[in-house]
Amino acid sequence: MKYGTHTKLVEEIVDFVKTGKILFLSSNTINHAYxxxxxQQAKFYAWDKTYGKxxxxxxxxxxxxxxxxxxxxxxxxxxxxxxxxxxxxxxLFTIYIRKKLDEHYNDLLDDIIGDLYNCAFNRAVxxxxxxxxxxxxxxxFSGGWVCGWHGEYPKGELSVFFPRE
Numbered sequence: 001m002k003y004g005t006h007t008k009l010v011e012e013i014v015d016f017v018k019t020g021k022i023l024f025l026s027s028n029t030i031n032h033a034y035x036x037x038x039x040q041q042a043k044f045y046a047w048d049k050t051y052g053k054x055x056x057x058x059x060x061x062x063x064x065x066x067x068x069x070x071x072x073x074x075x076x077x078x079x080x081x082x083x084x085x086x087x088x089x090x091x092l093f094t095i096y097i098r099k100k101l102d103e104h105y106n107d108l109l110d111d112i113i114g115d116l117y118n119c120a121f122n123r124a125v126x127x128x129x130x131x132x133x134x135x136x137x138x139x140x141f142s143g144g145w146v147c148g149w150h151g152e153y154p155k156g157e158l159s160v161f162f163p164r165e
Contacts, residue, residue, distance in 0.1 A: 004082045009123040016141060017093050017116055022100045023108075025163050026143035032135055033160045034150035039104075042161035045148030046111060051156075058148040065132040066118055073125045082124050090117055108145055115146055 003010040093113045122133035139146045144160035
């Protein structure tokens with residue numbers, strides 16, 4: 001019951017956090033993404049840019065998408081036990097990701113941890129389906145940092161930073 005019926009799918013993300021690479025130049029292709037190779041531009045997209053006529057921030061968009069997942073979670077009978085186990089991942093993710101990040105990416109730590117935690121939470125609730133947080137996981141798995149949105153939310157695609165070197 002650790003993470004419910006989708007434990008193995010959540011553990012894929014945990015394994016990635018423990019053993020995978022974070023922020024690397026990749027030859028992997030990623031679908032549904034606008035690629036950014038300037039860290040300065042990526043930070044602008046993540047922290048300062050607003051999207052659409054409603055002027056959502058990137059944080060607003062992630063919260064809006066996560067609210068859809070949480071709504072389903074809170075309707076699940078056994079979710080409290082799953083939530084307790086998921087909450088333990090925050091500390092684990094912090095330890096592993098902090099060790100992996102190059103020092104000039106330290107200010108991205110909280111965003112990366114939060115995103116990957118939400119990806120694990122999403123998988124615990126929904127399994128592996130084609131949705132917002134599964135696309136975010138695909139971007140991290142490919143070596144990027146998901147830093148914003150490109151287009152008029154909800155239409156458009158993720159903006160993903162990949163290091164040049």
